[in-house]
Amino acid sequence: MSTAVSVRGLRMRYGAADVLRGVDLEIRRGEIFTLLGPNGAGKTTTIEILEGFRRRSAGEVSVLGTDPEKGGDDWRARLGIVLQNWRDHTRWGVRELVVHLSRFYDAPRDPGELLASVGLTEQAGQQVGRLSGGQRRRLDVALGIIGRPELLFLDEPTTGFDPQARHEFHLLLTRLAADDGMTVVLTTHDLAEAEKLAHRTAILVGGRIAVCGTPGELAREVQAQSSVRWIEDGRERVLSTPDPSRSAWELHRRFDGPVPGLEIRRPSLEESYLELIGRAA
Amino acid sequence: MRALRIGMRRGWAEHMHLLRNRRELIGTLIGAVGFFALMLLWMGDRPVKGTDVSNATFMTAGFLAFTVFSNGLMTLPLSLVTDREEGALLRLRAVPGGIPAYLTGRAVTVLCQIALQSALLVATAVLVGGVAPPRDWLTLAWVLVLGTVAVVPLGAAIGCLLPSSKSGAGMVALPMMLLLVPSGVMFPVTAMPEAIQWVAQAFPLYWQGLGLRAAFLPDSMLVAEIAGSWRLPYVAAVLGAWTVAGMLLAPGLIRRMTRRESGSRLAERQLATQAA
Numbered sequence: 001m002s003t004a005v006s007v008r009g010l011r012m013r014y015g016a017a018d019v020l021r022g023v024d025l026e027i028r029r030g031e032i033f034t035l036l037g038p039n040g041a042g043k044t045t046t047i048e049i050l051e052g053f054r055r056r057s058a059g060e061v062s063v064l065g066t067d068p069e070k071g072g073d074d075w076r077a078r079l080g081i082v083l084q085n086w087r088d089h090t091r092w093g094v095r096e097l098v099v100h101l102s103r104f105y106d107a108p109r110d111p112g113e114l115l116a117s118v119g120l121t122e123q124a125g126q127q128v129g130r131l132s133g134g135q136r137r138r139l140d141v142a143l144g145i146i147g148r149p150e151l152l153f154l155d156e157p158t159t160g161f162d163p164q165a166r167h168e169f170h171l172l173l174t175r176l177a178a179d180d181g182m183t184v185v186l187t188t189h190d191l192a193e194a195e196k197l198a199h200r201t202a203i204l205v206g207g208r209i210a211v212c213g214t215p216g217e218l219a220r221e222v223q224a225q226s227s228v229r230w231i232e233d234g235r236e237r238v239l240s241t242p243d244p245s246r247s248a249w250e251l252h253r254r255f256d257g258p259v260p261g262l263e264i265r266r267p268s269l270e271e272s273y274l275e276l277i278g279r280a281a
Numbered sequence: 282m283r284a285l286r287i288g289m290r291r292g293w294a295e296h297m298h299l300l301r302n303r304r305e306l307i308g309t310l311i312g313a314v315g316f317f318a319l320m321l322l323w324m325g326d327r328p329v330k331g332t333d334v335s336n337a338t339f340m341t342a343g344f345l346a347f348t349v350f351s352n353g354l355m356t357l358p359l360s361l362v363t364d365r366e367e368g369a370l371l372r373l374r375a376v377p378g379g380i381p382a383y384l385t386g387r388a389v390t391v392l393c394q395i396a397l398q399s400a401l402l403v404a405t406a407v408l409v410g411g412v413a414p415p416r417d418w419l420t421l422a423w424v425l426v427l428g429t430v431a432v433v434p435l436g437a438a439i440g441c442l443l444p445s446s447k448s449g450a451g452m453v454a455l456p457m458m459l460l461l462v463p464s465g466v467m468f469p470v471t472a473m474p475e476a477i478q479w480v481a482q483a484f485p486l487y488w489q490g491l492g493l494r495a496a497f498l499p500d501s502m503l504v505a506e507i508a509g510s511w512r513l514p515y516v517a518a519v520l521g522a523w524t525v526a527g528m529l530l531a532p533g534l535i536r537r538m539t540r541r542e543s544g545s546r547l548a549e550r551q552l553a554t555q556a557a
């Protein structure tokens with residue numbers, strides 16, 4: 001089976017608020033999939049429905065071939081989960097907590113190796129409550145993969161990471177996906193992160209998936225309009241166009257030579273993303 | 282079963298964390314045992330009015346009963362709320378078999394705490410207050426065990442209903458203190474108006490205290506008890522009834538609480554605490 005997660009027409013309503021209005025998603029096994037979207041878009045809601053933590057209002061959802069609302073312990077053992085807001089077990093030792101949670105699985109990772117892989121070897125004897133924000137987050141990630149999950153959910157895992165920790169975290173995830181064939185689903189606000197890490201990315205806006213695809217596809221899709229600027233009759237002209245090379249060529253013909261002050265600008269992914277969100281909202 | 286085994290280790294680990302935590306340790310030792318020792322020194326020598334039994338012996342039974350009661354119905358529910366707020370419950374929910382292990386762990390921790398504090402109280406009573414060791418160990422044992430079993434599921438049920446750790450502390454502490462006065466654990470219940478005696482008899486604290494007095498006090502104390510009897514069959518029946526009530530209430534409430542637990546509820550509460 002090559003599909004890890006399949007979502008059709010997912011809807012979620014909180015009272016009068018329609019948070020998800022027909023989300024369709026297909027996540028393949030072994031891929032790193034990022035879910036992007038502004039605050040309050042419903043990323044956490046979507047992910048928690050997939051994790052079986054929340055009942056959806058409507059739609060069909062299948063995670064590793066099971067409806068999350070009916071998933072038992074065997075199903076849960078195949079998932080790894082890193083939530084957005086954990087501040088628990090502050091009195092436990094780092095290693096102690098890792099060892100404790102590893103006992104719930106049949107073939108857990110080795111606690112020592114696991115801590116080393118997230119760079120917490122030195123903190124192994126420390127109390128969880130004494131960790132810095134970024135260290136705490138790394139511990140959360142370690143606990144998420146302790147049971148060798150087939151599918152790992154991470155809700156904003158890199159919030160509070162310093163650049164080096166972020167880089168190492170990306171390497172870790174990439175390695176896990178490549179070596180263990182683990183499927184990774186993560187939410188983030190960091191476009192660069194999504195671009196760098198993900199095989200595919202979906203952008204959730206206004207309760208629907210606005211675009212979904214590889215970084216290349218995404219860039220093409222959202223970067224539809226480039227701007228072409230030049231000087232004519234002493235004034236600056238601007239043209240928005242999906243095909244800037246063609247516009248430049250036409251201008252070149254019209255001027256019958258070099259176009260004064262010609263400038264072609266493709267918006268950055270970030271600008272396109274902001275524009276996309278603005279359009280859908 | 283794996284979850285139960287992990288839960289027991291978990292409970293023991295949490296118990297050890299409490300012992301290692303200085304604030305917690307001082308709170309328990311000074312708060313419960315130290316206060317008890319002071320009371321013994323201050324008024325332990327005097328006899329209970331109208332009897333030949335020392336206040337110290339009477340108070341020993343009362344403090345023991347209150348220890349069981351407050352651990353089960355105050356400490357336990359508040360730790361459930363804290364675990365919910367910090368996300369410990371949700372983390373265990375993300376793990377296969379995590380919730381049964383979590384609940385087992387909480388129960389084991391409470392049992393360890395009760396056992397430790399009871400032992401310290403009895404030791405203090407004997408060493409500081411010169412109280413004779415209990416004359417009926419068997420009664421002491423079954424009343425302590427049944428009393429504990431009666432309050433633990435009930436405490437879990439209460440914990441599921443408390444809205445937050447901040448407001449929860451007051452919500453459980455106040456009724457607890459109100460109940461302490463008429464339950465006959467501080468002074469003989471027969472000194473109370475009859476209406477209040479009836480109220481006290483509706484709750485497990487009175488019966489727990491009565492059973493423990495039966496274990497510690499001589500029959501000459503019976504003049505200060507309702508109906509002039511230890512009424513041990515009633516002790517068993519009422520504590521048993523509260524056990525059953527707790528067992529009926531707790532599973533549904535616990536299921537509801539864990540089912541409703543999610544990351545954004547966690548975030549909501551954390552925002553609310555930050556704002557406050």
Ligand SMILES: Nc1ncnc2c1ncn2[C@@H]1O[C@H](COP(=O)(O)OP(=O)(O)OP(=O)(O)O)[C@@H](O)[C@H]1O
Nearest residue numbers: 014019037038039040041042043044045046545546
């Ligand atoms: N339990 C709830 N009851 C009512 N409304 C809720 C609940 N949980 C979430 N919401 C609302 O649903 C919307 C989506 O929330 P969600 O947490 O899924 O967003 P998000 O995309 O994860 O945002 P962020 O980037 O801030 O983490 C928000 O408007 C939020 O207020």
Ligand SMILES: [Mg+2]
Nearest residue numbers: 043044084155
């Ligand atoms: Mg979120």
